[in-house]
Amino acid sequence: xxxxxxxxxxxxxxxxxxxxxxxxxxxxxxxxxxxxxxxxxxxxxxxxxxxxxxxxxxxxxxxxxxxxxxxxxxxxxxxxxxxxxxxxxxxxxxxxxxxxxxxxxxxxxxxxxxxxxxxxxxxxxxxxxxxxxxxxxxxxxxxxxxxxxxxxxxxxxxxxxxxxxxxxxxxxxxxxxxxxxxxxxxxxxxxxxxxxxxxxxxxxxxxxxxxxxxxxxxxxxxxxxxxxxxxxxxxxxxxxxxxxxxxxxxxxxxxxxxxxxxxxxxxxxxxxxxxxxxxxxxxxxxxxxxxxxxxxxxxxxxxx
Amino acid sequence: xxxxxxxxxxxxxxxxxxxxxxxxxxxxxxxxxxxxxxxxxxxxxxxxxxxxxxxxxxxxxxxxxxxxxxxxxxxxxxxxxxxxxxxxxxxxxxxxxxxxxxxxxxxxxxxxxxxxxxxxxxxxxxxxxx
Numbered sequence: 001x002x003x004x005x006x007x008x009x010x011x012x013x014x015x016x017x018x019x020x021x022x023x024x025x026x027x028x029x030x031x032x033x034x035x036x037x038x039x040x041x042x043x044x045x046x047x048x049x050x051x052x053x054x055x056x057x058x059x060x061x062x063x064x065x066x067x068x069x070x071x072x073x074x075x076x077x078x079x080x081x082x083x084x085x086x087x088x089x090x091x092x093x094x095x096x097x098x099x100x101x102x103x104x105x106x107x108x109x110x111x112x113x114x115x116x117x118x119x120x121x122x123x124x125x126x127x128x129x130x131x132x133x134x135x136x137x138x139x140x141x142x143x144x145x146x147x148x149x150x151x152x153x154x155x156x157x158x159x160x161x162x163x164x165x166x167x168x169x170x171x172x173x174x175x176x177x178x179x180x181x182x183x184x185x186x187x188x189x190x191x192x193x194x195x196x197x198x199x200x201x202x203x204x205x206x207x208x209x210x211x212x213x214x215x216x217x218x219x220x221x222x223x224x225x226x227x228x229x230x231x232x233x234x235x236x237x238x239x240x241x242x243x244x245x246x247x248x249x250x251x252x253x254x255x256x257x258x259x260x261x262x263x264x265x266x267x268x269x270x271x272x273x274x275x276x277x278x279x280x281x282x283x284x285x286x287x288x289x290x291x292x293x294x295x296x297x298x299x300x301x302x303x304x
Numbered sequence: 305x306x307x308x309x310x311x312x313x314x315x316x317x318x319x320x321x322x323x324x325x326x327x328x329x330x331x332x333x334x335x336x337x338x339x340x341x342x343x344x345x346x347x348x349x350x351x352x353x354x355x356x357x358x359x360x361x362x363x364x365x366x367x368x369x370x371x372x373x374x375x376x377x378x379x380x381x382x383x384x385x386x387x388x389x390x391x392x393x394x395x396x397x398x399x400x401x402x403x404x405x406x407x408x409x410x411x412x413x414x415x416x417x418x419x420x421x422x423x424x425x426x427x428x429x430x431x432x433x434x
Contacts, residue, residue: 192335
């Protein structure tokens, strides 16, 4: 975990925005970076690739259905009222629940921003342009203080680049998992970071990191820092993929009955229809689209 | 890697996979990558739970349609075809005339960085496939 930027350029920029009562955005360049939406100098929302927004948390966690969200969005666009007001008016979410969730999402996003790399902060006055804004907006001071506290709690237990994978059951012991931990364990496939698991489950990044730290301490999960080469599948030639049941569109190259063929090392490639290998695809594609690709008698490599 | 005068190339999977994973590491929110041939067959995949064979076939078709639409609208060369859903994104990039790069991302996908990084990745992948 990087040292939080709680006393660095992000704090300075937020202090300046608060002092000037800025309504607009503070663009934070860096990794993951993001955009802080401000109302009268207070923090109304934060959009960052590093943490799930309130929208993601509402939808992924199932608190609000997609149909309910879409209805509120349409009504909001038509009437010009805020999305929050429409969600409450349609009983998709309660006022208190929504405010609590917005505050949770804000704290989580500030934690991610402050612990990431901050290269530059650029304030820009503008209209309020975010879907779910906390009103009245929050002071930045407590948000940064909370971010620093979270860093202290976590220490170096979970790195942002760590990808988690389950330890085989035979090698571990301990108490049974809670329902929340169950979901995290299911999502820990060696490909996902804490941030990825947070998005997939509709939880905060910090809450996910805490659970991951506990699960790792309990020997349930282990972390891999390098790229998940083992997670990428390189199926053996002729091995049917998951789509095998759909049948082969061009099939006799696949050794397994019904399996889709693959481009494989050592096998001949697609025969060209024209002499020029660097054929203008945009010129030929429309014609191919109007043609059935395979009637069962066409070879897998596109011979016609 | 083997260079084939006829067009689509058969490539050393390790190098290609390394490029795809490097892109995933650089761009926050990418959850899966694949490279497919334009006739819809998978070349190399790192798609996790997503069915790579189906994705390859759909990506090849979708890219061809997007190129056709862009041409019909008189808007020049297609840069990427992006599908945005409630649960994330699928972005398609033409890799030369013979392949397509598929990038799958969640709702938090860093689109700005994706656009910055993908061009260079496409060039590298195209070089590997050449």
